[in-house]
Structure formats: C-alpha cells, structure tokens
Amino acid sequence: MAEMDTSSGGGHKKGPGVKKAKKNSTRVDLTxxxxxxxxxxxxxxxxxxxxxxxxxxxxxxxxxxxxxLKVKNSGAMTILLGKGNQVYYYYGQLMPETISQDFKSxxxxxxxxxxxxxxxxxPIDDLMYIIKSDEKSTFKNAIDxxxxxxxxxxxxxxxxxxxxxxxxxMLIQKTEEANGIK
Amino acid sequence: MPKVKIPRxxxxxxxxxxxxxxxxxxxxxxxxxxxxxxxVLSVKTPxxxxxxxxxxxxxxxxxxxxxxxxxxxxxxxxxxxIVDDFNTTRGLQLNPTELAKLKKTEFxxxxxxxxxxxxxxxxxxxxxxxxxxxxxxxNNELSxxxxxxxxxxxxxxxxxxxxxxxxxxxxxxxxxVFKNIKNAFKANEIFKFRIVTEGENVPLGSxxxxxxxxxxx
Numbered sequence: 001m002a003e004m005d006t007s008s009g010g011g012h013k014k015g016p017g018v019k020k021a022k023k024n025s026t027r028v029d030l031t032x033x034x035x036x037x038x039x040x041x042x043x044x045x046x047x048x049x050x051x052x053x054x055x056x057x058x059x060x061x062x063x064x065x066x067x068x069l070k071v072k073n074s075g076a077m078t079i080l081l082g083k084g085n086q087v088y089y090y091y092g093q094l095m096p097e098t099i100s101q102d103f104k105s106x107x108x109x110x111x112x113x114x115x116x117x118x119x120x121x122x123p124i125d126d127l128m129y130i131i132k133s134d135e136k137s138t139f140k141n142a143i144d145x146x147x148x149x150x151x152x153x154x155x156x157x158x159x160x161x162x163x164x165x166x167x168x169x170m171l172i173q174k175t176e177e178a179n180g181i182k
Numbered sequence: 183m184p185k186v187k188i189p190r191x192x193x194x195x196x197x198x199x200x201x202x203x204x205x206x207x208x209x210x211x212x213x214x215x216x217x218x219x220x221x222v223l224s225v226k227t228p229x230x231x232x233x234x235x236x237x238x239x240x241x242x243x244x245x246x247x248x249x250x251x252x253x254x255x256x257x258x259x260x261x262x263x264i265v266d267d268f269n270t271t272r273g274l275q276l277n278p279t280e281l282a283k284l285k286k287t288e289f290x291x292x293x294x295x296x297x298x299x300x301x302x303x304x305x306x307x308x309x310x311x312x313x314x315x316x317x318x319x320x321n322n323e324l325s326x327x328x329x330x331x332x333x334x335x336x337x338x339x340x341x342x343x344x345x346x347x348x349x350x351x352x353x354x355x356x357x358x359v360f361k362n363i364k365n366a367f368k369a370n371e372i373f374k375f376r377i378v379t380e381g382e383n384v385p386l387g388s389x390x391x392x393x394x395x396x397x398x399x
Contacts, residue, residue, distance in 0.1 A: 029194075029197070030198055041211065048215045054232045054233060054378070054381045056230045058349070060364060138357060150232070152389045
C-alpha cells in the first residue's frame with residue numbers, strides 16, 4: 001500500500017545518492033565591523049573640539065569729564081603695553097629728573113609678580129593700576145593684562161584702561177630702539 | 183583514575199553585542215555634538231581664566247587678524263528688526279527683496295556704501311575679500327549698527343542685551359581696532375559687553391587660585 005511520507009524534511013528524499021544541501025552558517029564574523037565602529041567612534045570623539053569658548057566680562061567707564069577719578073600717587077602703578085609683547089611700567093608719576101630710573105620694562109612673565117608686589121605694599125583703597133596700550137600692542141596683550149588683574153585678584157574698579165600720553169609714547173619708542181624691538 | 187575531561191570551548195565570541203554598543207556610542211556622539219556653523223572667518227582668540235561659557239544666542243562682533251570688523255547676528259536675535267532699523271535710520275533705501283537678502287546673509291562685513299550694490303550683484307563676495315565694517319574714529323559705522331541693535335531692543339532689559347553682545351577678536355589684531363570697537367559701544371551708552379576667549383587654567387599659586395581653593399573648602 002502506498003504510504004505517506006511523514007518524516008521530517010518535507011519532500012526531500014533521503015538516502016544515498018541524494019546530495020545534502022550544505023547548510024551554511026548564517027553567522028557573520030562581526031569583528032571587523034566592531035573594529036570599524038570603534039575606529040569611527042574614536043575619530044569623532046577626538047575631532048570634536050573639547051574646548052568651549054568662554055566669555056570674559058568687559059566693563060567700560062563712562063567718559064564723564066566731571067567725574068575724573070583721583071588717584072593717589074603712592075598707590076598708582078602704570079602699566080604700558082608696547083609692541084612685541086613688551087610691558088613697561090612705572091609707579092606714581094613720571095618725574096622729569098628721574099625718568100630714566102622710574103620707567104622700567106618687563107614682559108608678561110614678569111608683570112604678575114610686580115602686580116602682586118604692588119598690591120601687597122599698598123592699602124587697598126589707594127591701589128590703582130592704570131593700563132595704557134600702545135598702538136602697536138595687540139588685542140591679545142590687552143586681554144592678557146586684564147586677565148592678569150583677575151589672576152592677581154585685583155578688585156574691579158582698581159584698574160582702568162586709559163589713553164597713552166605723548167611722553168609715554170616717546171619713552172616706549174626710545175626703549176624699543178635701545179632694546180632693538182621691532 | 184578517570185580522566186577529567188575538559189570541554190573544549192570555541193574561542194570565537196559573539197561580536198554582535200559589542201558591535202551594537204560601538205555603533206550606539208558612535209551615533210550618540212555624532213548626534214550629541216553640536217553642529218558648529220562653519221567658520222568663514224578664522225579667528226584665534228586669546229586665552230583668559232574666565233570660566234563662564236559664551237552664550238549661544240548672541241550678537242557677535244568679529245575682529246580678524248588684519249583688523250577687519252564683521253557683525254554676526256545669531257538665529258534667535260532680533261535680526262530682522264535690526265536690519266530694518268538700520269535701513270531706515272541710515273537711509274539705505276533698500277527694496278524688499280534686497281532687505282530679505284540682507285537678512286539672510288550670515289554676517290555683515292561691508293561698509294554702508296557698498297551694501298546696496300553688493301546685494302544686487304549676483305556674485306557673492308567671499309569673506310576674505312570683504313573690507314569689513316569701517317570702525318575708524320572718523321567713520322565708525324559699527325556704532326550705527328549698534329545703534330540699530332539698541333533700537334531693536336529698546337524697552338527690554340539692558341542686561342539681557344549686554345549678555346548677548348560679544349566681541350571676538352584675533353589675538354594678533356592691533357589694539358586700536360579694539361579700541362574703536364569699544365568706542366562704538368560707548369557711543370551708544372553700552373558700557374558692558376563680553377569678550378570671547380579660549381578657556382585657560384588658573385595658574386597655580388596665584389591669588390585667584392588661592393581664593394578659589396578657600397572657597398572650595
């Protein structure tokens with residue numbers, strides 16, 4: 001009698017002579033893909049700039065001729081910014097007789113200790129830093145010196161940016177020529 | 183004694199999970215990083231110890247290395263009002279299409295005299311060919327722009343506007359240009375603004391460092 005083939009495998013015939021279809025594994029080796037994934041990951045992590053730009057506050061005084069700030073000679077330190085990242089300074093007022101001794105030059109590395117020294121030696125109410133920038137000084141210089149004020153914790157209102165006067169311009173020029181700064 | 187059979191395990195591990203993690207992280211980082219607008223004007227800002235993050239919503243004045251000044255108004259600012267105000271106060275007499283075009287431009291780097299003709303020409307002027315907004319003491323056009331900005335924000339909190347005003351300058355730009363920008367602000371009774379800088383660590387042992395340390399304790 002005819003019998004139904006109920007064995008598994010559907011209609012496949014078994015037995016010798018019938019070639020078994022080779023079952024390929026469906027698994028793929030994912031190792032290269034993982035490699036690629038992490039490679040891209042590290043690339044993106046490194047290329048995105050981590051440094052976020054910050055903002056510095058800038059306060060300008062009102063130009064009011066009636067409210068000129070009076071500064072004590074003993075508490076004033078004038079910092080002048082010249083070209084080539086040079087810094088010049090003097091204390092109090094420039095006297096014609098002692099101009100060559102009073103007017104000194106330094107750089108940004110040296111100005112911090114000078115600012116601190118002055119701050120420690122002066123009663124806080126008298127303390128005043130007067131910052132003057134030369135036409136040849138850069139924006140970076142101007143920001144750096146303001147930053148130095150913050151670093152040395154000079155309270156706001158105890159430093160101000162003022163225009164340079166001709167005597168100072170001349171002195172800077174002389175010193176620059178003498179030191180060979182271009 | 184019976185032999186202890188150590189079952190031999192396959193050395194291949196299923197990498198699917200690891201692959202998933204890798205791509206998940208990858209997609210996360212790509213999506214999480216903010217799309218920075220392409221910087222047409224390359225500016226290397228000086229560093230400062232300030233730790234406040236620069237706001238995204240801003241009116242940015244950029245000063246390039248060679249002293250050119252550009253004005254950029256962010257997406258969320260009253261750009262349209264500012265441009266309209268500038269058009270009327272400066273008597274530019276731009277027609278609506280020109281106005282719309284001006285509002286769409288990413289940044290303004292042309293003197294008033296060149297604006298109309300540049301808007302009408304088909305060729306877009308590349309950023310490095312733009313002369314920048316004049317800021318000389320004799321012809322400080324930036325102060326007119328700031329005037330329009332203050333007009334657009336009239337009646338609102340001045341402090342909010344001051345928080346938005348940013349100056350970004352190249353470290354090598356000369357000081358007089360910066361001074362002219364300051365004068366432009368001053369001319370409009372704005373005495374406070376912010377300067378974009380690159381973050382920097384507080385130097386060890388400095389006064390600021392010491393106060394920060396005592397505050398932490």
